Amino acid sequence: MDTDLNSQDRKDLDKFIKFFALKTVQVIVQARLGEKICTRSSSSPTGSDWFNLAIKDIPEVTHEAKKALAGQLPAVGRSMCVEISLKTSEGDSMELEIWCLEMNEKCDKEIKVSYTVYNRLSLLLKSLLAITRVTPAYRLSRKQCHEYVILYRIYFGEVQLSGLGEGFQTVRVGTVGTPLGTITLSCAYRINLAFMSTRTSGEDNAAAYPSVEDSQEVCTTSFSTSPPSQLSSSRLSYQPAALGVGSADLGYPVVFAGGLNAAHPHQLMVPGKEGGVPPVPNQPAHGTQADHDRMVTCTPLDGSHYSAVTPSSSEETETVSNSSEGKSGSPHDLLETIFVRKVGAFVNKPINQVTMASLDIPFAMFAPKNIALEDNDPMVNAPDSPDIESPLQGSLHSEGSSGSSSANVHDDFVMVDFKPAFSKDDIIPMDLGTFYREFQNPPQLSSLSIDIGAQSMAEDLDSLPEKLAVHEKNVKEFDAFVETLQ
């Protein structure tokens, strides 16, 4: 109860604070729409521009702000907060900023309401316009697209900063003293943009982001700041663009380097519409497995099995691999390349190809969708091949036996049907088809056969101590060489 303030001033002050709160929300939300804002100056006063600033009123935002305020005004212990959060297309969300309009008890009784307070509130709004472009969430919001959207939520009451993660930073926009208290406008923003998807990780991530129930609660009261054209696309299920890039994207939006300092928040960009995909870090095996399950449905393979594959064989598969994303030795690459080797060129399987091609994923040809068909085709699977779990071993065995059984295999084919392109049967005795069939299954390279491989492994291990001794002797030379490189 303030007896020094006359009723007109009190009414004016309440009105100023109310409209200031509404304009504050408009400025913040419009700054996170992802578009550049431009309003015109007008030399003649229109009478409807509060604080002499041209700030448009988005009706939906005003409606939500009024709903949150519910006829009250920011007062001591009752702050108006605008929460800005990010939500990925997979449903993961993260709070980015909390903007707080607070009132404290420090009163300035001398100040003139209709003049000084009004002008200072106008100045504070200009500061807010400047500061909203300066926090990290601004650049994120400018790049929002179908992969993530920026949402806002308005609430009234106590400020909740726990969702911002550890080490969040605060920037004060400004303060205005009034006879009823001092209005303070500030922003607390997250710097640690690390959070993991619920799909791939377990309980250690519970602290990093709100539980599923919480985020759902946020979502129901949240409103996207995306322009309508982007809104609809953001609700579609994620469409992988290409095999290599797509799987990188699937992993990336939810994996950020944790604990980065405020100096580089901008670098933690989700791959958006601008800029390329940042370099993909080495994905953990289970992460890649999850990606793989999404991209290509097939019998799940135990990633750990491939760690037993000998180094030489994994190198070979990498060179044959079609996806050159540098994920060497990952189960995904290995699986893909196995099928490259199995499905040879010129294999006459039109039906299979048609069904594969109709799928909307690249390299669908090599997807093991119709394993039954491939299993029945002796051109692909030599007889007696073991089951899929160790396809590398299987192919080794089949290569080994192909020399002796090749005649039998080939006799199952009717030559007339097999007509490779550009070949003529009658002119040249050795035509393309015959040539191809003869040399289709060449004997396996001796260095790749497991027996010999095992032997050489043993020899390698034995020679290791000698090699180490030699290297130790030459340590100085190596060091000098390294120096020249730096």
Next chain:
Amino acid sequence: MNCRSEVLEVSVEGRQIEEAVLAVLHTILLHRSTGKFHYKKEGTYSIGTVGTQDIDCDFIDFTYVRVTSEELDRALRKAVGEFKDALRSSGSEGLGQISLEFYQKKSRWPFSDECIPWEVWTLKVNVVSLANEQERQICREKVGEKLCEKIINVVEVMNRHEYLPKMPTQSEVDNVFETGLRDVQPYLYKISYQITDSLGSSVTTTMRRLIKDTLAL
């Protein structure tokens, strides 16, 4: 009254000079501009509306807000352009400073009006030269972050609510505000700059010394 002085410093690459300086100056002028005054009878006045627009920088990862006024933008760009040319011509790496001074005019008839500054913002610009594209990319981001800090500094000073000239009567308005623009009304301001040559001494002081020495003979 004492003139308030604020100094900011940035290190930029040559092609970033203009955008960095414009970003800071426009942010200051955003806070130091009002709508056009329309005086009515009995000494009251109404104020026009100030529009704002976002400007993306081309050579810096940064966006700033400026007042929507082509005339004001043109005036600033002209001054900043001259500063940039002077800075670039002083060598590939250089140091210069550009000052934005807000002043009031005091008429001392029959003498000329006296200009009394009440706030001076000085932006020291250090020009660096970079070797390759990778360094330039890092510079884009780093300068963007630095400018964010500068904007926060500017806003912090603005919200201290320290001395501002009193709102003038109609006859005095030209002593406080720049009334020549069509759509907005900033406080009276002037922009000046100084280039420091590689020897560390400013060009103006060198010239002054030369003239003094000549006159002393």
